[in-house]
Amino acid sequence: xxxxxxxxxxxxxxxxxxxxVHQYFIEQGKRGGLLSADEWFNPYLNSFTExxxxxxxxxxxxxxxxxxxxQKVIDDIDLVMRFEEKNLEEWRRKSYEKLAHDIILWHFVNxxxxxEYIEAPMDAEDWILTLDGRLIGFDEMRHRxxxxxxxxxxxxxxxxxxxxxxxxxxxxxxxxx
Numbered sequence: 229x230x231x232x233x234x235x236x237x238x239x240x241x242x243x244x245x246x247x248x249v250h251q252y253f254i255e256q257g258k259r260g261g262l263l264s265a266d267e268w269f270n271p272y273l274n275s276f277t278e279x280x281x282x283x284x285x286x287x288x289x290x291x292x293x294x295x296x297x298x299q300k301v302i303d304d305i306d307l308v309m310r311f312e313e314k315n316l317e318e319w320r321r322k323s324y325e326k327l328a329h330d331i332i333l334w335h336f337v338n339x340x341x342x343x344e345y346i347e348a349p350m351d352a353e354d355w356i357l358t359l360d361g362r363l364i365g366f367d368e369m370r371h372r373x374x375x376x377x378x379x380x381x382x383x384x385x386x387x388x389x390x391x392x393x394x395x396x397x398x399x400x401x402x403x404x405x
Contacts, residue, residue, distance in 0.1 A: 247389040295332040346378045356381040
C-alpha cells in the first residue's frame with residue numbers, strides 16, 4: 229500500500245512511530261510515494277542474516293550445556309519462576325524449559341562480554357536479539373545490579389536502528405550477536 233504525502237507528514241511528526249517505520253516514511257517521501265512497505269521491510273524480514281553480515285554482525289552459536297548446572301543460573305531461574313507464580317496467571321507463565329533457555333542464554337552472553345565497563349551498545353560485542361518483553365525486562369532488572377548499564381537483550385528494531393546508523397559497520401569493528 230502506498231501512502232499520500234499528508235499521511236506521511238502526519239506519521240513523521242508523530243512521536244509514537246518506531247525508528248525503522250519512521251525511516252520507511254522518510255524514504256517513501258523521497259521517492260514520491262513509490263515505495264511499498266513490502267519493498268522496504270522485506271530485507272529485514274527475509275534477509276536479516278545477510279544484511280547483518282554485510283554490516284559486520286555475525287550470529288553466534290556455541291554450546292551452553294555447562295550453564296544448566298551453574299548456581300547463578302539456577303538461582304535466576306528460581307527467581308523468575310517465583311515472580312511469574314506471584315504475578316502471572318498460570319497460562320501466561322513460561323515453562324521451566326523456556327525459562328532455562330532464556331536465563332542460560334542471558335548468562336552466556338553476559339559472560340562473553342568484556343568484564344570492563346561498556347559505555348554504549350556499539351561497544352558491546354554480544355547481544356540477545358529478542359521479541360520477548362519479559363526477557364528484556366529480566367535483562368533490565370539484572371543490569372541495575374551490574375556495572376554496565378548497556379542492555380544485553382535488545383529488540384530487533386533496536387538492532388536495525390544500530391545497523392542503519394552505521395555504528396556496527398565501522399571498519400575494524402567486528403560484532404557478534
